[in-house]
Amino acid sequence: MSSSTSLIYKIVSEHEWVAAEAEGRFIGSAVDIDDGFIHFSTAEQAPETAERHFAGRKGLLLVAVEAEALGEALKWEPSRGGALFPHLYDVLSVAAVARVDPLPLDDSGAHVFPSHVTDGVES
Template sequence: MTTMKTIFHITEHQKWHQAQILNIYHHPSLDTEGFIHASQPEQVVKTANRFFKNYQNLVILFIDTAKVQAEIRYEFGEVDELFPHIYGALNIDAVYKVIEFQIGEDGVFYLPLEISQLIDLN
């Protein structure tokens, strides 16, 4: 039995809603950097607290890497860690779960239970 490899992408609820209407997810970073940023499970909170401070109405996309049609490359980001980058628009059928990503009362993001359970499985 093979285990599904999941990566995550944080986005605004409205952008995800638009992707569902268009049947494809196209993030502005595709135009500026050539890829869509994603995170491995243990990188989600660090990414959120670094790049999404004070954002509201966020969701986390759970992405099955085996279903992504675009190329995924694991590359070093600004920190010395490998991050998954999706080199093309994301076909929405690769997204198997979407959860709300609420900031804590203290202004900090915390790892949602659904993601911590995935980390525990590895």
Template sequence: MRIFHVATVSDWEQARREGSYTTSTLGRTLAEEGYIHASRSDQWQGVLARFYTGVAEPLVLLEIETDLLDVPVVEEPPAPGVTETFPHVYGAIPAAAVTRVRPLP
């Protein structure tokens, strides 16, 4: 299965250097959140519009192949009271599991 994550270029470049991606969401780490926020193909554009409007740093869309992960991916709501579920990655994402990186406007 393919999931998606909006990332800053600098976070992605750091992940490539270190071998794994550990940013949960804009300004928050995996250690702080406990998981990495991700989206399905029908969700990432809404995430981009809701949470990344006004971000001056260049952004990319990471396409992640879940079959290449060695950590759990759990579909769950992002907050209490929210009914829509999102894929949450419970661990670092190996750079090799990112199969495509697309620049975002």
């Protein structure tokens, strides 16, 4: 886990997030529900997550969450290549969300991350 930032990121569809905002909480996407926790990524991990799991998908949002606001329900567990990923074993309160940004595609079909995510991240 990077100590330089306390933000973690969730990639969601716009319709999933609109529903979450209306309810005040996000219970997770289908894969989260199946796995029993909400998958998050660090700023360093998010681009690969987008490429692996959301390639070419339009209508996505990048939800930034303060990790500390999630308390003990947030666990850092090994996943891709043994790297530690943040997993939330609870619903996500929209009150814990720091910001929501669009995650558009560029001309090649790759997701374009906001500069506040990519600044300082080695490529």
